Amino acid sequence: MPVTRRQFIKRGAGMVTVGLVIPRVWLADARGEQVEFTPKRKLVVIQLAGGNDGFNTVVPYTDARYYSLRPTLGLRETELKTSDGSSTIISSQYGLHPAMGEIKDLYDEGRVAIVLGVGYPNPNLSHFLSMDIWHTADTNGSGSRGWLGKYADLALIGQSNLTAASIGSLDLPRSFGADKFVVPNIINFSLYNFIADPNYPGDYNNQINTFNVGASRALSTGSFIGAINNTAFESVRGAQQLQRSVSSYKSSISYPANNPLAAGLQMVAQLMTTVPEASLLYVQMGGFDNHSDQIGDKQNDRSNKLVGDHATLLKWFSEAVKLFHDDVTEHGLADDVVVMQWSEFGRRPGENASFGTDHGTAASIFVIGNPVRGGLYGVQPSLASTELDPAGNVKFKVDNREVYATVLERWLGADSKTVLGAQYPNIGFLG
């Protein structure tokens, strides 16, 4: 087992994030390069942190190599059915993990695109570097701007309302690193507020007005204080809008309290249905670094593959996405919403000795929603021993930037070349 580059501790299964980008209306340099803003179209990015096991998510159940590499963890064809017995097989070659019944239903309705074999050149097995490579859409993972931040700098400048946000974590995902935009990150709505002395509610407006004098000052750019002041302005402005809006959210959908991704996606739904401009949102769920006990119950019984850490996470993912889809459907927004999932890498096809899998390379990803052309895209990497690299990992088949380019061009209507630095092929799952 390779040495984990860094202790990967902070992204436990309980952490979720949604991201919201707030634009700077007065930015004078927002001219020329601006692309048409289509506020109706909304993108939700779900990051599954830790490295999701693509081979046990979209199972190649006719590939004998899969079973020889995974004698214990491999999901048999007979096991590809949900707890109520419905098959999760989606094609003559692939079946979804049996915990993903809801996604299977959406797939059958033509609302799920699965892109096989997504990765990037010269794969890096460090969580941190690999995440940075995905966040920045740059194979070095360097640079301060993320792909969504670049898009926001380009397309969302000039919008006066809350257009984008990250939800659930104290860190802003690097995908949102931007030059001009300050993207809010919201842990929860009640904390996201400018609060003053409750003993003197009449003084609140004086407080806010005085605060805004400070936060509206043009302090030196490129300095700590300039950056802090920009963030200060956006945080309070966004908070006020948020507090006015989100309380009007009503829905018949009940999101289970024990599903951390559902909690995040409910906040996304709340924002989208109450802030019409909210169009770029980001949630994350951790816990996918399944080096051990990927399957098995507390008594280490490995017989029921619906039980185990990975099954729980995929169940949360599947259930949360379905509830979110139902929620936006109820609000008449389902035709305007695309959900895109990613993870920093897949896992090694060969299982390890601890009933888990080590860091891998390419994996399948999901793009979900009414606007999506459902089906299988990309190419499954070969599991033949001659095709694996020295660490036992597969070769990627689809560059992650092709996924980004497809979403940017075909859904957000953005110039993907400007955002990604080069032209990448359209995979075809949208538009």
Next chain:
Amino acid sequence: MTTITYEEAAHLLRRMGFGGSPADIDDITSRGREGAVDFLTNYEQIDNREMDDLLRRSFDFSDPLDFPKFNRGELLRWWFTRMTYTRRPFEEKMTLFWHNHFATSASKTGDLFIYNQNLTLRSHALDQFDDLLLRVARDPAMLIWLDGVTNVRGKPNENFARELQELFTMGITDVVTGEANYSEEDVKEIARAFTGWKFFRVRNDPNPFNYQFIVNPPEHDNTVKTIYNGTQSARTGNLDGADVIEVICARRATARYLVKKIFEFFVYPLVPGTSDNATIEKFADVYVSRNHSIKELVRAIFTSDEFFSQRARFGLVKSPVEIIVGPIRMLGARYNPGASARDGAANILAAVSIFLGQELFNPPDVSGWKLNLGWINTSTLLNRFTYANLLVINRTRDLNAPGLWLSHEQLRSFAKKNSKKTLKKLLSILGPLEVDAQMFAALRTYMESDDQGNPIGFALDDLTLDKKVRGLIHLIMCLSEFQLN
């Protein structure tokens, strides 16, 4: 004696500690530059009995297995109580520096060992670096955190060997010359040198916190290792971890890296180039000539012109701990830690620190917290504002109630006869901060406005104090200027 101004003394106290009251700052001013730095660094000579008594009354860390009395919440309450009450602020600040430098998380080590590590860092914070490093490397927390305990002959684990070089001593490349400091081969060889490092508990030892380091012979790789082959630091032989630490500490790259890390934590961020490289070299020379003494190094840094330069003044972003503890000390607010973390608002400071993005004993990863703008995003900033509000709205009159409050009597001591003087006083106490004329005017307008925003002037009555002076402190703590250190 080089004299220092009140503003310089306040700067010194904010950086070497968490800021001080006007009386604290006057005291530092009177000592002069070298005198003040000597006073703050020779902290073992400062009477700290008041804090020690409070700790004795408020905590019972006699049994690590007594969970209600010894747990992570209690450890956080304990450290915040220390930082708030100590008369030896630099002892806590330096411990905080080392906690960030040797960033270790209790999520993996457990509470007992993270506590032991904290004691080690505090007791040896200003010792010779080589000695501190060896102690930390042999401490159970590090042996668990970077998998030393599973690093055994034949199956080496490279985790510690890598971070020892990359994060704790030299960096991947020399911070001045940019040359590579080590190879992947060195990581492998050094991992072998550290094989068999273990800890154990002495049987029948009456101190339940006492663990001993040992090299377990059957698990230690007793063969020849070659490190830094082809460089001036090359060594071949049956090296043990202690030998490796000695070799690494003797390298100029370590002196430079350590100087940069300490300087950037306490003074200002350095930029690549001749000028700042010269600064690194200057202090690296001090460090080397003083036998790697941390105390001599920090003494040189804190008495330097760089430290008192305009570039340094408010040239860092306050960390969450500085945001939390600083104003309590500056304003003379009260924090009553109570007798248990579960006792009302006893652990309020720890709770706030988590929402501000700095959970002590649980750094994000082994590289520590991202400083300066790494602390700032819309959520952490709103949470800073919420803390500022929390500090001013608690008017607790029950002195026995655990929690945080700012008394009316304390407010009255800030009040001057008009809004201008009162504002100046509070800006001075909370910095001293300099704000531009537009901001100053806006804050005065706030002080003199009724709820409809009409000017009604500023009167020194109890209502104005309770409403507008509290509100003013909140607003000053929300200023971007206040976020700087």
